[in-house]
Amino acid sequence: MRPPRPRAEPTILHVDLDAFFAAVEQRDKPSLRGKPVVVGGVGGRGVVSTASYEARLYGVRSAMSTAEARSRCPHAAYLSGRFDAYRQASRAVMSLLRDLSPLVEPLSLDEAFVDLAASGHTDFSVAGVTEIAQTLKDGVREATGGLTGSVGVATSKFMAKVASELDKPDGLCVVPAGTEQELIRPMKVSVIPGVGPATAERLRRVGVHTVADLEALSQDELVRLVGQAHGTSLYHLCRAQDDRPVVAEREAKSVSVEDTYDTDLVDRRLLEALIDRYATRVTERLQKARLSGRTITLKVRLHDFSTHTRSTTLPSPTDRTRTVSRLARALLAEVDTSGGVRLLGVGVSGLADWIQEDLFEIDGTLAEDEEREPAEELPAVDLSRLGRDRRWSPGQDVQHEEHGPGWVWGSGRGRVTVRFETAQTPPGPVRTFLVDDPALSPRAVVDPAAEPEATRVQTEVWGPSEV
DNA sequence: TCTGGGGTCCTAGGACCC
DNA sequence: TCTGGGGTCCTAGGACCC
Numbered sequence: 001m002r003p004p005r006p007r008a009e010p011t012i013l014h015v016d017l018d019a020f021f022a023a024v025e026q027r028d029k030p031s032l033r034g035k036p037v038v039v040g041g042v043g044g045r046g047v048v049s050t051a052s053y054e055a056r057l058y059g060v061r062s063a064m065s066t067a068e069a070r071s072r073c074p075h076a077a078y079l080s081g082r083f084d085a086y087r088q089a090s091r092a093v094m095s096l097l098r099d100l101s102p103l104v105e106p107l108s109l110d111e112a113f114v115d116l117a118a119s120g121h122t123d124f125s126v127a128g129v130t131e132i133a134q135t136l137k138d139g140v141r142e143a144t145g146g147l148t149g150s151v152g153v154a155t156s157k158f159m160a161k162v163a164s165e166l167d168k169p170d171g172l173c174v175v176p177a178g179t180e181q182e183l184i185r186p187m188k189v190s191v192i193p194g195v196g197p198a199t200a201e202r203l204r205r206v207g208v209h210t211v212a213d214l215e216a217l218s219q220d221e222l223v224r225l226v227g228q229a230h231g232t233s234l235y236h237l238c239r240a241q242d243d244r245p246v247v248a249e250r251e252a253k254s255v256s257v258e259d260t261y262d263t264d265l266v267d268r269r270l271l272e273a274l275i276d277r278y279a280t281r282v283t284e285r286l287q288k289a290r291l292s293g294r295t296i297t298l299k300v301r302l303h304d305f306s307t308h309t310r311s312t313t314l315p316s317p318t319d320r321t322r323t324v325s326r327l328a329r330a331l332l333a334e335v336d337t338s339g340g341v342r343l344l345g346v347g348v349s350g351l352a353d354w355i356q357e358d359l360f361e362i363d364g365t366l367a368e369d370e371e372r373e374p375a376e377e378l379p380a381v382d383l384s385r386l387g388r389d390r391r392w393s394p395g396q397d398v399q400h401e402e403h404g405p406g407w408v409w410g411s412g413r414g415r416v417t418v419r420f421e422t423a424q425t426p427p428g429p430v431r432t433f434l435v436d437d438p439a440l441s442p443r444a445v446v447d448p449a450a451e452p453e454a455t456r457v458q459t460e461v462w463g464p465s466e467v
Numbered sequence: 468t469c470t471g472g473g474g475t476c477c478t479a480g481g482a483c484c485c
Numbered sequence: 486t487c488t489g490g491g492g493t494c495c496t497a498g499g500a501c502c503c
Binding site: 040041045046048049064066068228230252253254255256257258260343347 | 468469470471472473474475476477478
């Protein structure tokens with residue numbers, strides 16, 4: 001297999017705003033300028049998101065517990081963060097980046113890759129890209145009321161990120177094509193994306209500390225050590241072989257809400273009430289984004305910090321609060337919480353990228369409260385008949401099938417609409433059922449006896465692109 | 468007064484299907 | 486007829502990133 005080759009010229013730019021959250025606070029509150037500022041969780045179990053450079057002098061770092069930060073730097077300002085302000089500053093910067101090139105990949109509020117090759121630029125000499133980077137930095141300062149960013153430009157994402165890190169804060173670094181390997185060889189293995197504490201420890205045990213050490217291992221050895229995907233990626237990255245593209249639009253794969261409590265919780269009813277609250281927040285976000293998902297996950301962190309997840313997958317996607325909360329509550333029953341719960345979370349994944357009807361519709365009347373009881377009285381027809389042979393994928397066209405009265409065939413990830421047509425009502429839907437309710441699935445919904453006049457039952461299966 | 472919250476990706480085992 | 490192998494889906498956990 002051909003190794004992933006970096007680009008021939010430094011066309012990938014990485015920007016990283018310096019101590020972003022803390023810098024926004026210092027910008028907006030002059031009294032904090034020049035002083036240690038720590039943004040993060042301020043409660044008993046909080047951790048540091050960002051420390052200003054003044055606070056870093058005292059050894060305060062991101063991801064450190066706030067308790068430890070307070071002991072290292074008691075006189076710092078501890079703030080819980082104003083995310084609207086951060087988002088606003090971030091938007092201003094991202095918009096500058098999009099002026100630079102249409103191909104921008106935000107990694108977070110304060111970080112992004114830009115593919116300069118997708119812009120109108122043609123001069124990718126060191127002087128040429130340095131000028132682009134300097135103009136960008138000036139623009140950032142102006143657009144954000146004085147924030148600084150560090151910029152790296154190189155032939156790959158990996159090297160651009162290494163470069164932006166190199167002379168923070170307010171840095172600018174270009175890695176000329178061909179000099180990548182000599183730059184990273186003396187560095188610690190942890191500069192490689194994907195090498196965190198666990199991998200670093202495994203490598204340390206076999207005597208690997210630097211990128212150069214890593215080069216001495218064969219691909220097979222690496223795969224044996226850290227697994228297939230990780231090993232292969234490490235083998236190439238330590239040689240600065242990286243051709244990952246800048247990807248502008250990434251579709252969300254999951255949405256979740258979680259909370260850590262200052263003291264462990266035991267009361268079951270309280271836990272259930274919290275689950276309801278999180279289900280509400282999650283589904284509100286789903287609905288806002290016009291998403292729905294099939295897999296509901298409950299996350300529980302116990303008093304001993306052990307973390308457990310329980311999940312369940314529905315036949316069709318949902319964005320309904322009641323469904324998510326009912327299922328998440330049921331999952332809670334599978335976890336022994338008697339020792340106390342430190343964190344609780346609810347998530348939805350397996351997202352479908354199409355609009356979810358949020359109500360069970362009968363005769364055009366929205367009848368949310370009737371969703372369950374009537375359904376359970378109906379003689380359910382097995383929808384799972386569709387099974388594996390009639391699966392479809394997102395974006396595929398509408399599928400359409402007709403069967404005899406009372407017959408319905410099944411659902412996959414789409415939705416099934418069932419129409420009963422009668423002689424008196426020339427063509428058109430008499431009833432439309434949206435078979436997207438997990439309470440009904442995988443069985444549904446069709447009661448021929450309820451429609452004695454029906455001459456025909458027509459079903460349509462909607463793939464995502466139809467809706 | 469140890470260890471956030473929001474994500475992504477990977478692995479491994481079992482079920483199930485052909 | 487005592488025995489296969491590949492593919493997909495699901496679940497749980499873990500590593501990692503910002």
